[in-house]
Amino acid sequence: MSRGFFITGTDTGVGKTLVSCGLAAAFKDAGFRVGVMKPAESGCRNEKGHLVPQDATFLKAAAGSNQTIDRICPYRLGVPAAPSVAAAHAAVRIRPDFLVRLCHDMGAAHDLMLVEGAGGLMVPLVDDYTYADLARELGLAVLVVVGNRLGAINHAVLTLEHGACMGLNVCGYILNDLESEGTPATATNAQTLQAMTKVPCLGKIPFLRPRGASEPPETRPDLGSLFERQVQLDYLKQIM
Numbered sequence: 001m002s003r004g005f006f007i008t009g010t011d012t013g014v015g016k017t018l019v020s021c022g023l024a025a026a027f028k029d030a031g032f033r034v035g036v037m038k039p040a041e042s043g044c045r046n047e048k049g050h051l052v053p054q055d056a057t058f059l060k061a062a063a064g065s066n067q068t069i070d071r072i073c074p075y076r077l078g079v080p081a082a083p084s085v086a087a088a089h090a091a092v093r094i095r096p097d098f099l100v101r102l103c104h105d106m107g108a109a110h111d112l113m114l115v116e117g118a119g120g121l122m123v124p125l126v127d128d129y130t131y132a133d134l135a136r137e138l139g140l141a142v143l144v145v146v147g148n149r150l151g152a153i154n155h156a157v158l159t160l161e162h163g164a165c166m167g168l169n170v171c172g173y174i175l176n177d178l179e180s181e182g183t184p185a186t187a188t189n190a191q192t193l194q195a196m197t198k199v200p201c202l203g204k205i206p207f208l209r210p211r212g213a214s215e216p217p218e219t220r221p222d223l224g225s226l227f228e229r230q231v232q233l234d235y236l237k238q239i240m
């Protein structure tokens with residue numbers, strides 16, 4: 001069984017990739033050999049006949065990985081939909097057993113694996129097989145990225161509780177500020193969540209103002225040190 005974390009979120013677009021990149025950079029800075037995977041990526045842009053997976057590309061760079069994009073992201077899909085749907089559209093058969101083997105294989109060559117889901121836990125990879133099933137088969141602890149916005153409480157509690165119901169080891173959540181301006185909801189979500197669940201909050205990521213179109217937050221050179229300050233890395237090191 002590999003060591004590491006499966007990173008899921010309360011929804012699509014809540015910062016799973018940003019958090020995975022930040023963790024990868026922070027663990028790398030601490031001397032770990034970090035393996036990364038984005039098992040399936042939908043909505044890849046087509047560049048001269050090749051589907052380019054943006055998330056996997058960010059993850060590879062943040063981890064300083066020498067693995068090929070083929071291994072980091074075996075299923076690259078063009079249609080922006082759940083992987084099961086995008087795969088059916090492209091007549092691709094996603095094979096969970098292959099993903100599990102590949103992750104274990106990569107895990108053997110690294111100190112830890114960070115595997116990013118797509119959307120949330122109940123997104124299907126195959127018609128009757130979700131990311132929750134994959135997380136369980138990978139045997140990785142599950143970290144939930146909570147997008148700090150209106151609606152986060154409901155999505156977060158549902159994800160944390162359903163993860164536990166599915167037998168997953170949900171080790172904590174990270175609250176990620178998606179908006180530059182605070183609102184009554186974003187200012188109180190942390191406190192409300194803390195009162196509603198025993199699952200620990202393992203970090204809070206502030207809104208990272210883009211430094212121009214050419215420098216998205218995922219590629220910030222200080223991302224590792226920012227995560228060292230904002231996330232309980234020592235706790236994560238202990239439990240993995």
Ligand SMILES: Nc1ncnc2c1ncn2[C@@H]1O[C@H](COP(=O)(O)OP(=O)(O)OP(=O)(O)O)[C@@H](O)[C@H]1O
Pocket residue numbers: 009011012013014015016017018019055117118119176177178205206207208209210216217218
């Ligand atoms: N803390 C933050 N500060 C500023 N921008 C952020 C922050 N977190 C995420 N973003 C931006 O929000 C967008 C969505 O984030 P991200 O791609 O990480 O979401 P995701 O959960 O990985 O989505 P998907 O389900 O498509 O994989 C990106 O443009 C990202 O740069």
Ligand SMILES: [Mg+2]
Pocket residue numbers: 016017018055116
């Ligand atoms: Mg992503």
